[in-house]
Amino acid sequence: MAAVSLPLARKFGETARRDRWWLTPLLVVAGFGSFIVYATWAALQGQHYWVNGTNYLSPFYSPELWGNSPHAWFGKSPSWWPAWLPYSPAIFILWAPAGFRMTCYYYRGAYYKAFWADPPACSVGEPRKGYIGESNWPLRIQNIHRYFLYVAVLFIFLLAWDALQAFRFADGFGIGVGTLVLCVNVVLLAGYTFGCHSLRHLVGGRKDCLSESPGCKAMHTGCSALNRKHGLWAWMSLFSVMFADVYVRLCSMGIWKDIRLI
Amino acid sequence: MGQVTLKVWRGNSESGQFQEYTAEAGEGMVVLDAVHQVQATQAPDLACRWNCKAGKCGSCSAEINGKPRLMCMTRLDDLPPGEVITVEPMRTFPLMKDLVTDVGWNYEVKKQIAPFAPRKADHRDGTWKMHQDDADRVQEFRKCIECYLCQDVCHVLRDHHKHDQFVGPRFLVHLAQVEMNPLDTGDRIADTKNKHGIGYCNITKCCTNVCPEGITITDNAIIPLKERVVDEHYDPVMMLLRLVLPKKKSGQRSAVSGQETHG
Numbered sequence: 001m002a003a004v005s006l007p008l009a010r011k012f013g014e015t016a017r018r019d020r021w022w023l024t025p026l027l028v029v030a031g032f033g034s035f036i037v038y039a040t041w042a043a044l045q046g047q048h049y050w051v052n053g054t055n056y057l058s059p060f061y062s063p064e065l066w067g068n069s070p071h072a073w074f075g076k077s078p079s080w081w082p083a084w085l086p087y088s089p090a091i092f093i094l095w096a097p098a099g100f101r102m103t104c105y106y107y108r109g110a111y112y113k114a115f116w117a118d119p120p121a122c123s124v125g126e127p128r129k130g131y132i133g134e135s136n137w138p139l140r141i142q143n144i145h146r147y148f149l150y151v152a153v154l155f156i157f158l159l160a161w162d163a164l165q166a167f168r169f170a171d172g173f174g175i176g177v178g179t180l181v182l183c184v185n186v187v188l189l190a191g192y193t194f195g196c197h198s199l200r201h202l203v204g205g206r207k208d209c210l211s212e213s214p215g216c217k218a219m220h221t222g223c224s225a226l227n228r229k230h231g232l233w234a235w236m237s238l239f240s241v242m243f244a245d246v247y248v249r250l251c252s253m254g255i256w257k258d259i260r261l262i
Numbered sequence: 263m264g265q266v267t268l269k270v271w272r273g274n275s276e277s278g279q280f281q282e283y284t285a286e287a288g289e290g291m292v293v294l295d296a297v298h299q300v301q302a303t304q305a306p307d308l309a310c311r312w313n314c315k316a317g318k319c320g321s322c323s324a325e326i327n328g329k330p331r332l333m334c335m336t337r338l339d340d341l342p343p344g345e346v347i348t349v350e351p352m353r354t355f356p357l358m359k360d361l362v363t364d365v366g367w368n369y370e371v372k373k374q375i376a377p378f379a380p381r382k383a384d385h386r387d388g389t390w391k392m393h394q395d396d397a398d399r400v401q402e403f404r405k406c407i408e409c410y411l412c413q414d415v416c417h418v419l420r421d422h423h424k425h426d427q428f429v430g431p432r433f434l435v436h437l438a439q440v441e442m443n444p445l446d447t448g449d450r451i452a453d454t455k456n457k458h459g460i461g462y463c464n465i466t467k468c469c470t471n472v473c474p475e476g477i478t479i480t481d482n483a484i485i486p487l488k489e490r491v492v493d494e495h496y497d498p499v500m501m502l503l504r505l506v507l508p509k510k511k512s513g514q515r516s517a518v519s520g521q522e523t524h525g
């Protein structure tokens with residue numbers, strides 16, 4: 001082999017790794033990408049987001065501020081909404097969970113690698129020479145994460161209320177498959193939200209002497225326990241929220257029939 | 263196990279090339295054993311830094327099949343059988359010879375970090391009282407053996423060569439270790455943002471993945487530091503609260519007793 005000069009400049013994708021390093025970024029692109037496409041489509045539909053005869057409401061549309069379903073807080077779609085613009089109640093609320101996930105520390109690491117190839121995988125060559133990371137704008141905006149967290153925590157309580165409502169049917173108390181879908185969804189979303197790195201910091205991580213505040217210590221311990229598998233919670237909750245919308249949508253369209261268990 | 267073929271980087275700071283060697287692999291052998299065998303039988307001038315052979319000194323860091331690892335902790339039977347094993351020096355630091363790099367930059371970086379500044383001793387005998395729960399968090403960081411594999415894999419240093427603007431994961435761990443210490447009175451958050459360049463970290467977790475001591479570098483050191491930077495520099499509510507409620511560092515707590523004695 002011919003002698004080469006050092007340091008070795010590496011091209012995009014160049015590595016001595018022998019494992020399938022490209023698989024994880026590929027799965028992230030497929031998983032996150034398909035979610036973004038589906039969520040955008042579903043959010044713009046503005047229909048089939050609740051099921052008649054039940055209290056099932058799609059998490060993509062909760063809380064419904066203005067809308068046509070019985071779940072709307074302030075009645076029908078607002079009169080000031082431009083007539084030429086298609087209306088969907090999801091437009092008012094989806095910015096919050098979207099912002100929470102886009103600025104999430106776990107997702108940041110995952111999509112910087114998968115979508116920006118920055119780097120494509122550990123010790124694999126990058127396509128660009130320039131780099132500012134999060135040290136300057138525009139990515140400095142990621143520091144806003146904790147504000148999205150505050151809204152996300154509020155949403156957990158609202159979705160928990162929706163899940164409780166899903167036990168109420170036209171003929172009284174009951175449990176359907178949809179009830180279970182909405183309950184599992186809120187548990188997974190709570191596991192993801194309450195394991196957030198920012199929350200872990202705010203409830204106690206910011207203190208050097210946690211032992212002085214037993215309440216903070218307990219919350220920090222709980223957050224840390226969830227935080228250890230934050231990535232897993234992130235993916236499980238992403239797919240569960242998508243599935244919950246698919247379930248409600250297909251039941252609403254009459255393609256699937258909700259099975260009453262009790 | 264039979265024979266293994268090693269493709270070892272040979273060269274100096276000017277130029278180099280891979281050279282193939284074979285070694286007899288025995289049960290339980292690690293890559294460092296194979297490299298030593300090559301040194302003993304085929305290439306006595308092969309340069310390789312090592313010391314404890316027990317994963318505790320952090321000397322034998324290298325890249326094995328493209329992954330930053332300790333040679334002494336990488337068993338031959340954990341590598342794909344029958345395949346050539348590539349052994350390269352760390353890419354983040356200047357090469358001295360063969361597998362040995364000059365990691366001196368790290369020592370200079372450490373000097374720039376404000377050292378641990380303990381509060382006044384709690385007791386007349388010069389000792390402090392602290393709760394084990396408070397010590398646990400920083401004790402994880404003390405496991406670091408300074409092998410610099412995390413520095414090697416960090417793309418900010420490895421690919422973008424931001425050595426003059428970013429201290430790297432090893433020293434973010436060190437910063438977390440002193441900053442979160444319950445006894446410490448120093449404040450390094452402004453330096454962490456401005457001088458040590460924490461904003462360059464884009465949370466790839468590569469450092470965590472290669473740490474031979476299993477330190478959760480990203481989640482337990484870097485992100486908590488990033489959050490402290492947010493507290494002081496990006497969160498308007500926290501900034502406002504700090505105006506009303508002055509920051510309380512552990513060193514400003516009332517000591518248990520004997521405040522006039524120093525540690």
